[in-house]
């Protein structure tokens with residue numbers, strides 16, 4: 289049996305303990321228990337579930353030091369980044385507690401019985417109810433915020449669904465530690481056993497998505513991994529939703545006026561964005577459209593200088609490191625592509641790589657150059673400044689759609705047509721900034737057209753909870769059978785009654 293042990297990517301040293309892969313019968317038993325826990329969670333009030341999330345957040349905050357130390361050794365991320373990620377993680381748990389208290393996520397809607405132009409209408413009362421146990425696949429690049437204690441878990445628990453998390457093989461120790469902290473807190477709070485469970489090993493993920501008790505899947509990872517799990521799900525008797533955050537190029541467009549006004553600022557901001565977290569972010573800007581000419585040259589010169597001075601970066605694991613080496617080698621071998629590589633030699637221990645910035649003229653740009661390179665690299669595509677609209681068309685037609693698209697414009701410039709084009713290819717459009725950094729908020733959308741995701745929902749922000757809910761309408765139900773949010777005298781959440789939105793009192 290091959291055990292799952294993390295490797296310190298800074299040194300290449302194996303870390304202990306190693307974890308035993310969860311067998312198929314064990315996954316089955318875990319899923320049965322999750323179904324029992326889900327039924328009990330669904331019966332709890334919104335306030336009770338909000339309290340559970342807040343309790344888990346407090347417990348994680350109290351164990352900040354060991355969590356950060358363990359995650360640093362398994363991912364190679366610095367402790368500042370991991371402290372910030374843990375703060376985001378516990379913020380996210382508390383944020384979903386707020387979402388529960390506010391209550392509009394239920395979409396509570398009442399149509400009272402009456403006559404209509406098409407005839408008599410029965411009393412109809414609709415709201416969203418928990419979907420059932422959710423399988424969560426933790427992300428390699430966010431051991432906390434998109435893993436065991438992360439956004440998928442927080443939104444599923446908030447919805448009233450038990451969670452079975454398939455641990456990412458890069459950070460099993462961090463996952464286990466967070467699990468132990470969260471389950472101890474949940475148990476002390478009075479949560480049902482198996483509110484949260486873990487499985488280890490690639491096969492366990494497959495068994496999990498095939499288990500009939502699992503009713504939805506949250507996934508953050510590669511396009512290949514996502515497709516393999518989707519393929520497995522297609523073999524199920526009962527189809528279930530698979531919400532995959534997959535792969536994204538995140539184009540950036542710099543207009544000639546923006547380059548004229550802010551060349552240096554944009555050049556350095558771009559490099560800072562694509563080297564953050566060693567470029568291992570799904571929102572990393574992978575391609576930037578920059579004008580030719582003096583202003584664009586200034587921007588590109590700053591970017592080249594920043595990359596040549598950049599420190600070597602540590603990659604999360606051997607596979608991601610090897611993929612980066614392969615991707616950058618292939619891109620630099622493409623015709624007419626030039627490259628600047630960080631000057632400082634990379635440490636040969638562990639998974640160190642060198643940041644790189646590539647450059648090509650738009651006429652030589654091909655869709656082959658648009659494959660995602662997960663890591664600290666980006667491609668600058670140069671276009672003629674008198675041809676911005678055509679350049680954007682050419683770039684977008686060669687790129688797969690993305691989570692984000694970014695535009696840098698001049699102070700008094702209007703580019704509505706361009707923004708409309710970018711909007712049709714991405715889930716979030718950023719003005720005069722950078723796509724990295726995804727705020728947890730009510731209006732957030734972290735999702736986008738295929739292949740960035742396969743879903744119409746966000747995985748970050750308040751409406752991420754929608755993924756783990758299903759609509760249910762009660763027809764002519766006596767008051768005593770209704771959830772309290774649909775009863776006549778309930779006024780604590782916003783509701784639509786006979787077509788009119790009523791505020792909470």
Ligand code: NAP
Pocket residue numbers: 425426427428429454455456457458489490491493494508509510511512513514516517533534535536569570608611660662740
């Ligand atoms: P990954 O290789 O797809 O792994 C993600 C999860 O899926 C892991 O738990 C993995 O299990 C599992 N898995 C992968 N292939 C599987 C298969 N064939 N059958 C069953 N389970 C499978 O993703 P990663 O490790 O994070 O690799 C990095 C890549 O993911 C990057 O290249 C990037 O493109 C993408 N990524 C995207 C986002 C995003 O939000 N869009 C975020 C992070 C990463 P094991 O752990 O057991 O291998």
